Ligand SMILES: Nc1ncnc2c1ncn2[C@@H]1O[C@H](COP(=O)(O)OP(=O)(O)OP(=O)(O)O)[C@@H](O)[C@H]1O
């Protein structure tokens with residue numbers, strides 16, 4: 001298949017992911033030696049989800065050239081959608097249990113009211129907002145994980161691409177969308193518990209007897225599998241003619257139009273598809289994180305996403321995965337208080353404060369001096385080169401020469 | 409193929425940029441299998457004329473009628489116009505530099521352009537054969553696997569012409585195809601264009617008179633956004649107005 005032929009890295013990636021998954025499993029508390037703590041297994045599982053959303057970002061930015069600074073909003077929305085079911089179903093079990101001791105069996109509306117009070121007590125309410133209509137149904141919320149971010153991306157993309165908003169203006173628009181969404185969710189009457197967000201998501205309903213040691217590894221497997229699927233889908237998309245067209249859009253969108261391709265249609269397709277992929281990543285991430293609140297959707301999160309992809313190397317799928325994995329793990333190390341402070345005598349560098357500066361600096365350095373990111377290191381091995389002329393005419397007199405010849 | 413009827417009829421179009429009239433009440437017609445050269449001084453509006461026909465620029469007034477059904481092209485977007493059968497080569501070569509010659513050509517080969525169809529597209533034998541055929545026509549058979557950014561300027565021009573032919577358009581608009589080419593390359597380019605004009609309409613904008621002479625076709629002279637003269641090359645080059653504004657300088 002062309003997909004495998006054009007992406008020799010695909011087999012390598014599958015192999016490494018399989019080895020990694022097995023290794024983590026055999027070192028986990030639940031199925032192995034216990035060398036890795038359950039909380040670290042969760043960190044690794046979450047990292048896989050971040051690699052997944054980074055691949056989505058790479059498709060939309062690295063391959064199609066749309067610098068969306070809103071994909072983490074789709075990721076967060078996916079988390080919210082699954083979080084609603086997790087919270088509802090678990091609270092329902094607790095409520096039913098506690099009411100079972102009452103003299104009279106509770107009516108369904110009493111149960112519903114009690115769940116409402118439990119969930120919305122923190123925001124001073126007890127009524128279910130309209131958006132919780134389907135929260136009792138696992139399958140409905142799973143469908144919403146895909147539908148809500150998908151529809152938002154579709155409508156937003158349709159409006160933006162149709163009016164041919166491109167470049168930095170489009171990035172600003174996506175940031176505005178993200179900001180609006182997070183500000184809305186911060187409100188107590190948004191129906192999603194304001195800044196409290198949804199919590200207790202690590203406790204699967206009806207699985208109280210099962211230890212988090214096991215649940216963490218199950219989620220780790222699910223994340224690894226989802227990452228694998230995303231990688232395959234991305235490789236399939238970019239290896240064929242569709243990949244040619246979107247890379248063409250990235251490099252010269254007007255030219256693609258004159259070839260008869262509707263640039264808007266292709267952009268909308270990629271934008272929506274990647275939003276859905278991001279949402280699925282979020283739906284796997286937040287049960288491992290245990291909590292989701294509007295701060296997760298803040299505009300800065302989407303900017304981080306772009307930074308990961310840039311550092312990993314955009315325009316190549318494994319680059320995005322490496323960038324997200326590497327940067328988020330290093331970031332956990334520095335911000336988790338594990339990194340030792342550096343005492344300079346007159347000043348003590350606390351990594352918790354300085355990590356962001358370090359990250360920002362590496363981003364600037366990578367952009368300036370290594371635009372291919374970490375992934376570019378592999379080119380040194382395989383000698384992959386890409387011309388960087390981008391259509392600059394050599395002029396009539398030098399026209400028949402290659403650039404190297406002309407510059408002598 | 410007969411030359412009766414018109415394929416493209418442009419009538420009374422005008423367009424101004426910030427008050428400057430780049431095209432002024434221009435009318436133009438071309439038949440289904442006709443070669444036409446457009447010449448004129450810099451800034452005469454030749455490229456702008458192509459911009460209007462291909463939907464890149466909206467004219468302030470006038471009509472652009474296309475095909476047997478005389479469909480008005482104004483208001484249609486670039487992609488739709490391209491799919492209707494108008495292909496365009498730009499003044500400076502624009503190919504996708506980061507992709508191979510093969511990928512460039514395959515992208516241009518006439519096929520369904522719908523995103524879903526494109527996603528599941530796998531080249532069939534006829535598509536590959538078409539790419540091979542075009543590559544040999546434009547002399548790039550040995551370069552199929554090279555990134556097009558590595559090609560010479562002249563080869564890029566050919567690749568772009570190849571991409572144009574791959575779309576199988578009824579009308580080719582070719583803006584300064586010979587710019588930056590050596591003499592040998594120019595002759596080859598003439599051959600490609602003449603061959604194409606046997607089955608479709610070809611409009612060539614070119615400054616090089618020798619090149620235009622070799623095309624051996626009807627010539628339209630543009631000046632300040634309207635037609636100054638039209639006829640055989642010998643006829644227009646003897647026209648006093650043409651000598652004054654263009655040749656005499
Ligand atoms: N988008 C635009 N905005 C403003 N002015 C424009 C625009 N496009 C073209 N013009 C002007 O319109 C005039 C006609 O330009 P056009 O490019 O059509 O000339 P041309 O005949 O192709 O010239 P050349 O032989 O140099 O290619 C020029 O004066 C140009 O500056």
Ligand SMILES: [Mg+2]
Pocket residue numbers: 454455456499583
């Ligand atoms: Mg021009």
